[in-house]
Amino acid sequence: MKLFPPPAVAEDAQQSPLGADALQRIAAAVAAAEAKTSAEIRVVVAREPLIQHPFYSVMYAALAALVLPWILVLLTPMRPMQLLGIQAAMFMVFAGVLMLPSIAQKVIPRLALKAAARSAAVEMFLAHGIPQAKGRSGILIFAASQEHLIEVVADEGVHTPLGHGAWRDICERVADQAKKGSLAEGLIAGVHKAGDLLAGPLPSKPGERNELANHVIIM
Numbered sequence: 001m002k003l004f005p006p007p008a009v010a011e012d013a014q015q016s017p018l019g020a021d022a023l024q025r026i027a028a029a030v031a032a033a034e035a036k037t038s039a040e041i042r043v044v045v046a047r048e049p050l051i052q053h054p055f056y057s058v059m060y061a062a063l064a065a066l067v068l069p070w071i072l073v074l075l076t077p078m079r080p081m082q083l084l085g086i087q088a089a090m091f092m093v094f095a096g097v098l099m100l101p102s103i104a105q106k107v108i109p110r111l112a113l114k115a116a117a118r119s120a121a122v123e124m125f126l127a128h129g130i131p132q133a134k135g136r137s138g139i140l141i142f143a144a145s146q147e148h149l150i151e152v153v154a155d156e157g158v159h160t161p162l163g164h165g166a167w168r169d170i171c172e173r174v175a176d177q178a179k180k181g182s183l184a185e186g187l188i189a190g191v192h193k194a195g196d197l198l199a200g201p202l203p204s205k206p207g208e209r210n211e212l213a214n215h216v217i218i219m
Contacts, residue, residue, distance in 0.1 A: 040211055117144045124153075139194060
């Protein structure tokens with residue numbers, strides 16, 4: 001997994017992480033990379049937040065409402081009903097603020113986001129039939145554009161000869177370009193890196209057909 005900062009400007013008017021031209025260039029990069037190897041490469045980009053429920057906003061609001069009023073209890077005598085009223089009011093205020101869209105995503109712990117990115121990548125890996133590739137030789141490059149996270153999921157046919165280091169290299173290649181403000185260029189660089197790495201243990205063979213589509217999946 002690799003982190004990258006958000007680009008300074010959205011890449012198209014619809015606030016999609018990738019425009020039509022970028023999608024075409026990534027698909028072309030996949031075709032070029034697969035020309036070097038018998039493995040299959042898929043690219044998935046998550047446009048929406050991976051965690052959309054308000055669990056963490058509500059949790060932090062509840063903790064604040066539970067703990068903070070006791071400071072007043074230490075300073076001022078207070079009846080139980082008064083304390084409960086203050087706690088209820090504080091919970092409503094904190095929950096309302098923390099559930100604002102601009103704030104809700106910022107209170108989600110980074111570990112939870114990383115776990116959600118990994119789970120989503122594995123789900124897409126399975127949902128799009130990558131394990132059905134011949135020789136279990138498929139990989140998926142997953143980018144969570146809202147969370148700025150990169151994941152690579154590899155099947156056993158390519159993971160066994162290459163190992164975790166190869167997937168870290170791909171993630172780093174994507175993140176290095178994305179840090180400069182272009183997720184599209186990062187994904188293209190990551191795809192080319194994947195093709196170079198996969199060509200070693202799984203070189204292209206004459207007459208092989210493309211088992212999986214090259215286009216980018218937007219979720």
